Amino acid sequence: MPKHQDAPNADRQASSRPAASRRVAKHRFSRRGFTRRNQLIGLTAALAAAAGTTTVGLSSAASGPGTSNTGTGLSPALADALVAARVDRRDLGSRDASRIDLSLDDAQKAAASSAARQRAEKLAANATLTQRRALALAAAKATAAKKAADSAKALPAAKAAAAAVAERAAIAKAAAPKIVLPTTGYHLTARFNQAGGRWAHNHTGLDFAAPIGTPVRSVMAGEVIQADWEGAYGRQVKVRHADGTVTSYSHMSEFDVSVGDSVQAGTMVGRIGITGNTTGPHVHFEVLPNGGAPIDPEPWLRDHGLNP
Known part of the structure; x- marks a missing residue:
């Protein structure tokens, strides 16, 4: 087979060119082909290395000047390796992208899980x-x-206790004496209407002599209407009783009540003294019906059940 199929055309072109020009063009073509082969070999070697192939095959059929090179110059095995390398590179890129996507998904899932956990804890x-x-x-x-409930239970008990206290007070009040003598441990030293040089007029009451400091008591319940110094009577207390009768207690050493106080039979109003x-x-004791002129205390006391 001829070295070049288009030799006549080449001969004609060569005959029409100077010999020096033909040599320059030949050298240029050879250098260009050599450069392209080196580039192809480098690329193929890189692809083969990526595919795990160490043997590179290259056809040199078109090494001469004027040779036509219509293919890549790769052997079938190298071409398959190149294709496999390209596929592997594409799959590797896909796997890397998948890993990135999975990493993003994992981060999002972790964030969502943390938020859900925080919400659950809250x-x-x-x-x-x-x-x-x-x-x-x-x-x-x-x-x-x-x-x-305790108050409800305690209320009846409290009411019962209050009722018992009131009942006892009523009993005590009922049992309390309605009238008492003005003092105790005494002896009478002067009676009503008795004459003597110690008084400007006849004696107006009963004198109950007893040691100084002996309590003087109200003979009946009533209200204190006087507690003051009264001239010759000395310290004097007067008590008005329910029927209007006023009883008077004089010559006391002290007062134990004040005007307006309420007293019961036996309430201490002062103590025996020598004032006036x-x-x-x-204690000089007088009885004044409706607060008027004094009367004899002895029959009045007897009328109330007492014998002085």
């Missing part, structure tokens, strides 16, 4: 707080109910 804390509040409220209500016009310690 809900659990709120539920616990609500439960504690409910328990505290229930305990407070139970305590209030117990107090109310007197020669010894005693």
Whole structure:
């Protein structure tokens, strides 16, 4: 087979060119082909290395000048390796992208899981707080109910106790004497209407002599209408009773009541003394019906069940 199929055309072109020009063109073509082969070999070697192939095959059929090279110059095995390398590179890129996507998905899932966990913890804390509040409220209500029940139970007992106290007071009041003598441990030293040089007029009451400091008592219940110094009577207390009668107690050493006080039979109004016009310690006792002129205390006391 001829070296070049288009030799006649080449001969004609060569005959029409100078010999030097043909040599320059030949050298250029050879250098260009050599450069392209080196580039192809480098690329093929790189692809083969990526595919795991160490043997590179290259056809040199078109090494001569004027040779036509219509293919890549790769052997079938190298071409298959090149294709496999391209496929592997594409798959590798796809796997890397998938890994990135999976990493992003994992991060998003982790963030979502953390947010869900935080929400769950917050809900659990709120539920616990609500439960504690409910328990505290229930305990407070139970305590209030117990107090109310205890009060309800105690109320009848308190009423009963108050009723018992009132009953005892009524009994004591009923049993209390309605009238008493003005003092104790005494002896009479002067009676009503008795004459003597110690008085400007006849004696107006009964003198109950007793040691200084002996209590002087109201003979009946009433209201204190006087507690003051009264001239010759010394310290004097007067008590008005329910029927209007006024009783008077004089020559006392002290007062134990004030005007306006309410007293009962036997309430101490003062103590025996020697104030005023007197020669010894005693209480001068008078009875004045409706607060008027004094009357004899002895029959009045007897009329009330007492014998002085």
